[in-house]
Amino acid sequence: MQKTLFFILMLSFTQVGIIQAQQKNVVGRDIGELKNINISGRITDEITGEALVGATVTVREANKTEITNSNGFFSLKLDRAEYTLEIRYVGYETIVYPFVAVGEGRINLRMLQEDFQLDDVVIYGRDPQKNIRSTEMGAISINMNTIKELPPFLGEVDIIRSMATLPGVSQVGEAAAGLNVRGGGADQNLIQFAGAPIYNPTHLFGLFTAFNPDIVNDVTLYKAVIPAKFGGRGSSILDIVPKSGSTTNWGGDLMLGNFSGKLSLNGPLVKDKISAQVGIRGSYINWLLQSLNNPDLRTSQANFYDANGILYGEINDKNSITYSFYNSYDDFALASDTTISWKNQSHSLRYAGSFSKKTTIDLMAYYTLYDYSIFNQSGINNFDLVSGIKDQGIKFNFTYAISDKNKFNIGADSKQLTINPGELIPDVSTDSGILPKKVQDEFGQESGIFFQHDLEFGEKIGFSYGLRYDSYLYLGQRTVRQYADNLPTNIGNVIGETGYGSGELIQSHDGLGPRISMRYSLNDMTSIKAGYNKMYQFIHLISNTATIAPTDIWKLSDEFLQPQIVDQYSLGIYKNLKGNIFETSVEVYYKDIQNIVEYKDGANLILQNHLETELIPGQGRAYGAEMFIKKNLGRTTGWISYTYSRSLRRVITPFEEEIINDGDWFPSNFDKPHDLTVIGNYKLSSSTSISGTFSYSTGRPVTFPEAKFDFAGNSLAFFRNRNLQRIPDFHRLDLSMNFKLKGEGKFFDGEWTLAVMNVYGRKNPFSLFFADQVGAPPQAFRLAILGVPLPTLSYSLKF
């Protein structure tokens, strides 16, 4: 806790060394000198304070150039006038320093290393004023260098968990990989890698993300006013753009940690024409397990790996082709009888070209699949339960920029979806008491056309509007049930069945989704923005658990399950302070969600041919306020984000047996009103930095039993209304220390990272449950995923 306070204090009070060129500086004591005024100065490193030897100091107006001496000093003789000083040094950010020379004086300037700059300028990319000047709202780009500065999760840099440190983005708990963006469910986010959707990018049941940070260039999360080129999901788009390899020379990264290691390589296949980037990451938990004495552990296994490849070919200056490949695989066997495995795979091929300075064209095709299986080999009722989803799609995007301030974007996309919701295959070699079962496959086609126009009127006003038309077809082959009118859709009320042939249209849905945002800049450093967007979502994650689990089923909209429709209104004020060193923002939003999937009491989702009997459409609404302060530069960087938000659900039904919470609004599984994250990174020296993350959030809703009763000798709990109680509040502090080796030559640039998660060992409950144990009264138990401080150590090497 003290450390946290320390970070907060550091963020608040650290003085910033860099001098920004906002107004003219007056140098010297004015004693009326006119000519040959002696101006001297010293150039030092911003972080270490070391003198920079051999930096170039140029006075543009006087056409004079000086080089700093072995102590970093320079001196100039100038006439009384206004000048602009430019200081350059290899590997450092150039400083432009306007000043007025009025008398003999000194100018001491500090320069910042370029790679520190990359580390530090994080949110809203490399243009420090982008948050103020662009009309975009709720879009957050995080540079990979920034993510790498955060305390690692289990020794690994985690892209998705890093997103959860930002305002308006949260996670259900420590074993939940999905993001909840502004009160939306985990399935309302489209996670795409190189343009292809990835359905379950997690390792180890969601403990961490299956993206190798070494091959990722940057990550952008759109949580409001989602550009018209994206569609199909209600809450957000997480766009992960991989790096392409260098076309000039070979290099790579290697990292070894406690549990896993990774290696990536990149370089030219044909110099200046074709480059390759490959990355692989794997766990070696298995080897450790096999060396243990405990027979349960020895016969268990936990494997995961992910692999990526990017081939980049330059046809000429203006045209390029990129092929990206992504694969992740997990299998986990408990004491060798049940193996759960899942994999994601995607391929995408992209052509990017420009015919003139004003036009660019982007064409891509992709194929992605997500499969999971549960293989039971306990010797009794052996079976294999498999399921999967497949997407193949194309996208076309054309941009015409009349000027920087007037851009058009039009395009279209289409994809085919195939879902295998589940197939149970009994093992014929054992006398299995299980019958084989195959749930009907689902087929759908989702298409969209869109345009967007971004326009700026002078410096003050920006305007962006767009429209997307989404069309969705639900196709055969399929047998669809009919249910009696005015009765609940359950098996007792089936009145008939209709068979549809392969490719035959069963149901169609479509809708228009406008996007609009406006900006008004009060001044250089302050702007106000407002926005609205409407999104349609035709695919739903059917999951009865609070997190994304490998047993979840994806389900397409059909005649019972209407598309989710999300309307979001947002308003924000953005202000940068102290020459963009501090960025601040306050955003408020309101979101209305239609046709959200809720579950009837005791819904049975696995191997269910007619899911409509288990589901019930609900309404959702979410609102909140997000506050954000970020310090971009200096020895101490970091941010504080605080969100107050609510995410509520309601089910209205005429049928007694389907009523949930008396038809009132109730909190969703991830309704966590207060959510605070404090992140600080402090550079002790050029080679050592420490960072810390403190997070706090209100405990998530759970359902407590009201009473205990008996049935057939078993004790049972009576639950009346859902989600009306909460687990205890969540808080956790993670710290890490990063030590860079001073490499000899350019080949070795190693880094040690020592991290401790959950420093003060808080037992944050993931869930509470109620059990009768022999010899004890019925009581509540909590499951904490990370109950103790967890140290990790990793070594990474760049070459």
Next chain:
Amino acid sequence: MLKRFLYIIFLMPLACIDPYEGDIPEGERLLTVEGYITTNPGPHPIRLTRTDTYGSVFEGLIRPVVQARVGVRDSEGLVTFLTEVTQGVYNTPESFRAIAGLSYILQIELQDGSNYTSLPERISSVPQLDSLSYRSIEVATENRDLPRSGVQLIAHFTDPGDQTNFYYWRTAPASYVLVANPELHTLPPTHPTNPRGPDPKDCCAICFVNEQSRVQNFAIASDEDFNGLQTRFPINFIEDDGLRFKDTYRAEVHQLSVSPGAHRFLKLIDQQLGITGSVFDQPPANIRGNMINLENPDEVVLGYFIAASVDSKQIYIQNENLEFLQSPKIIADDCRLSEGALTQPPADWNP
């Protein structure tokens, strides 16, 4: 499962499950009804209790509801009263049997005058239980060297294709041959001259036990997956406790045909019994029953009054057919001294 998984991942006990001391809301004590009537001859017991609250150590007693007036009324207007045999347990007369095709309601009047009724339960005919079979199975446990074992009972029946059927299986109290070793009897350790010395008895090695266990297994199914098919369905697991399967064990299975509402209720019960506290657990569900307070329809009454037609079969399980057995427990004494043991087999014992 997740807990063990985490052990494996981190090779140290990171995750933990421990008691949670929090504010558990104090619930009302709700009336709970448990029991069913069938087309078999009575008595059919109906049990009335009040719930208790989760939480403190000193609470936690489920209390019987005594001295209520309980009756079953059929759709032809005939009312049969039940009599309280033990505290909170009300039996139908032995002569009472429900009739397929009729509907039944349960009526309760408590001592305080409040009146309750169930919604009508219609009895549909039950598909015939063709036969029973069993197989010996082994169940892995936390301790790999000591797996549990037992017998799985399997029902064989043919589901009628022209209707939707909901099945509910219960087992009647079982009987088995209790094998003792009176010849191994020893003197008590306090014996003045020969403590723990051999003291063989002449009688008796073989008894019969009628087993009444507190926790009763049940199984449910709907014909969604096997409509119109000849089906076998595992319906019960009888754990080997080292005594049951030393010789012959007789199980009696009731195959009941229940209403859609009863099936829904039983499914929710079954589901909740499967909750283990892992992250993959289903969220808790409201287990709604079919009882209503006539004066105050908003009062929550738990439990479901089930009326069902039934078909029953017995099966004898022989020790020599079992592949997996626990090491037998030795009773080094006269078997008649064991609780509930009789020297005579039940009247219809016919292995």
